[in-house]
Amino acid sequence: MSEQPCPCGSGKPLAACCGLYLSGQAYPNTAEALMRSRFAAFASGNLAYLRKTWDPDTCPELDSDDLQTQWTRLEVIKSKQGLKRSIVEFKAWYLENDVEHEMHEISLFKPHKKRWVYVGPLTGWP
Template identity: 70%
Template sequence: MSASCYCCSGKPFSQCCEIYLSGKAYPNTAEALMRSRYSAYVTGNLPYLRKTWHPDTCPELDSNDLQTRWTRLEVIKSKQGLKKSIVEFKAWFSDEREGGAGSEERALHEISLFKLNKKRWVYVSPLDAWP
């Protein structure tokens, strides 16, 4: 049995995000896409991040964007729609303290907008608040 998935779903990685990151399947919900994108950040999968970002909002991404040490994911709530969906989450990461005195865990708290683009869910952007 493989290790638990990085997205904290409780499923083995091989039965969760790995099928998306490998290209064998594509997430059919915004929450599954968000979880797989988190796993892509953890594993350094830039091609997957580019492929799953809306072309109108995707920034130039390079390996410097993958330097954060992500530690866990907490999905707070999600609302699946027919053409757009919203997922609120906290992505926890380890942040080095000043002076090199160990690290402190912090969270990126985001409410994310996802839309269907060419019949596939893609990440669009963060929202200021839950609509």
């Protein structure tokens, strides 16, 4: 029996990839790794992890209704890692009424208490 693949699209087993972050065994050390783990958290309904990895200044009130979307796959287009801010551009696909839809976002990440956190979508970035 093979291990479940990680929803983030890395090709690695979940336990050896984002599962380490979702379980609290480790914390992502890059914005891209955090982005991937947040996708895995959305896909698996891990609300606590999403709150923990969201900038407290921009984190909305979240509840289980926010996790009803069935996310199907992730593609990281590009990632620019910096010291004070990082940017990750990605496409994520989800199912709605048995039809797959695409979400495209350029996300801003920044350090908070020595850990990367998701700030929100970035507009106007080339």
